[in-house]
């Protein structure tokens with residue numbers, strides 16, 4: 001058990017080094033992720049508006065074709081009006097003219113609406129395009145900054161990670177599992193030292209009998225107050241929070 005506990009103390013030292021290296025990256029990884037998300041959202045908006053603009057253009061072209069047909073019909077009816085021979089014929093053609101004129105006015109309104117939509121969509125696209133470019137260059141900067149930081153600490157990280165896996169393999173699996181669980185819950189510090197008769201993790205006092213047991217280092221003892229694994233080491237391996 002003593003070897004297991006000593007192994008945990010070493011494991012914790014390595015975990016702290018790794019945490020310190022990770023802290024050097026700050027919140028850059030999150031910043032990169034957030035920027036990517038924003039960029040994806042804008043690109044999606046851009047492409048959906050482009051599709052709408054194209055559909056709008058197609059619909060407008062169809063309406064323009066219809067308008068031409070109606071105008072041709074109107075001209076034809078107006079010509080026929082000169083050649084009428086009866087009142088009945090005159091009334092019939094006049095009715096047709098009224099109908100076609102109504103359709104022309106309807107189609108012109110439709111075309112106007114398409115033009116308005118086109119204007120709005122084009123303006124939106126013009127706003128989004130430079131925004132995408134800005135965010136793309138922002139992402140590029142952040143990404144290369146992050147890559148540099150990772151590169152600068154890569155070798156060190158790797159060596160600590162190797163040490164970590166060796167240490168973890170040398171300690172009883174169940175104890176490593178317990179260590180990890182406490183570490184996750186308590187923010188990277190799972191092992192506390194007996195210092196001035198108290199737990200170095202939470203500073204709560206340890207009763208004399210427990211202190212004796214902790215000093216013997218032959219059983220896994222958890223601090224009753226904070227739940228950390230208590231060990232007794234020399235001053236230089238003391239663990240603080």
Ligand SMILES: [Zn+2]
Nearest residue numbers: 199202223226
């Ligand atoms: Zn404690």
